[in-house]
Structures are given as structure tokens and as C-alpha cells.
Amino acid sequence: MNNRERILAVLNYEKYDRMPVVHFGFWRQVLEKWYQEGHLTKEEAQEWYYGSKYDDAICKKLGFDSRFPRMFGGTVQGLMPRFEEKVIEVLADGTKKMQNKEGVIVLQREGAGSIPAEVDHLLKDRESWEEHYLPKLQYHEDRIDRTRLEAQKDDPAREALMGIHCGSLFGWFRNMAGVVGTSYIFADDEDLYDEIINTLGELSFQMVKNMLATGVKFDFAHFWEDICFKNGPLVTPSVFYEKVGPHYKRICDLLNQNGTNIVSVDCDGMIDSLIPTWLENGVNTMFPIEVGTWGASIAPWREKYGRELRGVGGMNKNIFELDYRAVDEEIERLKPLIALGGYIPCPDHFITPDAKWENVQYYCEKLRNISG
DSSP states (O other): OOHHHHHHHHHTTOOOSSOOOEEOOBOHHHHHHHHHTTSSOHHHHHHOOTTSHHHHHHHHHHTOOEESOOBOOOBOOSSSSOOOOEEEEEOTTSOEEEEOTTSEEEEEOTTOOSOOEEEEESOOSHHHIIIIIGGGGOOOGGGBOHHHHHGGGGOTTOSSOOEEEOOOSSHHHHHHHHHHHHHHHHHHOHHHHHHHHHHHHHHHHHHHHHHHTTTOOOSEEEEEOOOEETTEESSOHHHIIIIIHHHHHHHHHHHHHTTOOOEEEEOOSOOGGGHHHHHHTTOOEEEOOOOTTTTOOHHHHHHHHOTTOEEEEEEOGGGGGSOHHHHHHHHHHHHHHHHTSSEEEEESSSBOTTOOHHHHHHHHHHHHTOOO
């Protein structure tokens, strides 16, 4: 079996020869460290990005089969055009107060690897929505690179899994207005709140509809949200169910009609209270299942929702910083979850700067030896 066949077999509860070994990505700092240690070339460490030849080269050296998820990237999602990045002010300590590409005012510190602090947002009310955002969230043909998409038609025996990116139905809203901002809009102008969600839903639907219309057969579909934190969601679950759920259903019904039955969502944090909305409306694969401080696992979800719920992720990447014994213990923890079917372990986010090269290789070797 090739890697594509293995992944689809696992997620569809079919027989497979061995467990596919996948990753989500790497912190730049760990790639630089591995370059300094002689494991990677300078180009691999500095030019790595999703889907590049360097991504494939690093996978091969470590023992991974591929990255997950891998999707068609020839589309323009979200704002189009995006806002111009510009420096508004340089603070005394050198921190830059900037407007980013989503119209968010952030504090950017030189060399910092974490997410910049948000200090203000252009999107605050109907006036700012209609002036700055609504025109940038309309569907038009330039959003789809049809040449690249059509090229996928002629490779029915491809070894690489290919998904269709379905956009975001609430995460983009949270990105543009912030957690506090979305809450104020809901309280002050619920009609505007609905309009923003409906605009994002319509844009995502049109993107999916027009990509499917080319006749390209996708292996799976994928949404991005990131709307939870360590204690739960950043949106009221009942509001999410009522206002966002119907857009998932509309898009997932279209996907199912075109033969795409695996639909995943990338949402960080404790997602438990949002799972019912996703499952009821056609999203059946949770990713990345963050182990975090709350010990997320597919096991209790499977017990509650049954085999319709699948998962990719849930592997504690922090053990890469320790030793072989820690890796062995993590593999043993994962084995009963793998035995449930419909589940593929994956480090729950980018591999961290302190990860040891030999530990990652050892993990890949051990997981590769698990058969189905």
C-alpha cells in the first residue's frame, strides 16, 4: 500500500498493512538546531515550508511518510486582497506596533516565535465591516488557480493524499475581530454577527462548489477554525450550533454528493462542547487532538459518539525532548487508541525546538511497525 491508501484505509476502518507515520510540521528553531547538529542541509532547515521538496526530504530522513493534512493550495482563501502590512509605531524597546494582513493591530517583537499580542482591530461595527471587510470576502473566479487544480485530474494513482480546503466558518471572524470583539458584536448588533457568519459561509460554499465543479476527486475535505483554548470554546456552543452549524451541513452535503466522505476540522484547545455541532453537520475527523494540559484523547469521544468520529493527532510531542523510554511509553499509550480504528497518531502541533533528532527517528520506526 502507498501512504495515501494507508491513511484512507485507517480512516474508513479498512485493513491496512501498517500505520501511516505523519507529522504536522516543525518549529524553525528545531530545524536550525538539527542543521547545526549535521542532520539537515542549510537549505532544508531554512527553506522548509508545507509541501516543498524540503518538507519531503526532512520527512524521509526522519522516517515520516508525510505531513497531515496536505491540501490543494492553489486557492485564495479569506480576505482578498489582504490588508497591507505596515508599521504604525516603534516602541522604546524595539517592539513594532503593526497592522497585519487581517487588519489587526499587533505588537511584533524581533525574533519572537510566538503569536503576536493583539492590541486593536479594524473590525468593530457595521461601518468598519462594510468599508473594510465585506468587499474583501466576496467570491470571484480569481480565487481559484484552475490550471493547478486541473493538473490534479490526470493522476488517479497518486501516492500523496490530497484534500480540499473548505475555509473557515468562525475562525476567520475571530481572527478579524478578536475574541472580545466578536462578543461585543454579538451583544450590540446580532444582525451584523449573523451577516458576518453568513458571508463567510457563502464564500466557503462557493469556493468548494467551484473546485468540485472541475471534476477533480479529493481524498478528504478540511476546515480550519482554532476557536477553543485550554478550558473550552471561545464561542458559546449553543450559538455556534445555531448560527454556524447550518453552513457546515450545506458544505458537507455538497462534499458527500461528490464522493468525499472524510471531513476534518483543525481546531486547537478543548473542543469537546463543539464536537456535537461538527458531527451532526458532517465533520467527522478531529485534528490535532491536543494532549495539552487537559489530556485530550479520542477514547472518550469514541465512547460517547461511536465510530462516526475519527481523529488524527493526539500524540504528545513533548516526549521527543526526553529519551527512548519516554517514546516507548507514549507508543504503548497510543496502541489502544489505534486499536479503536479510525485514528492516526500525529504530533499535536509543530515539533518543538528541544526535540532530539534520534528520538523522532525512533518514534517513526516504532509506529511504522504497528500493523492493521
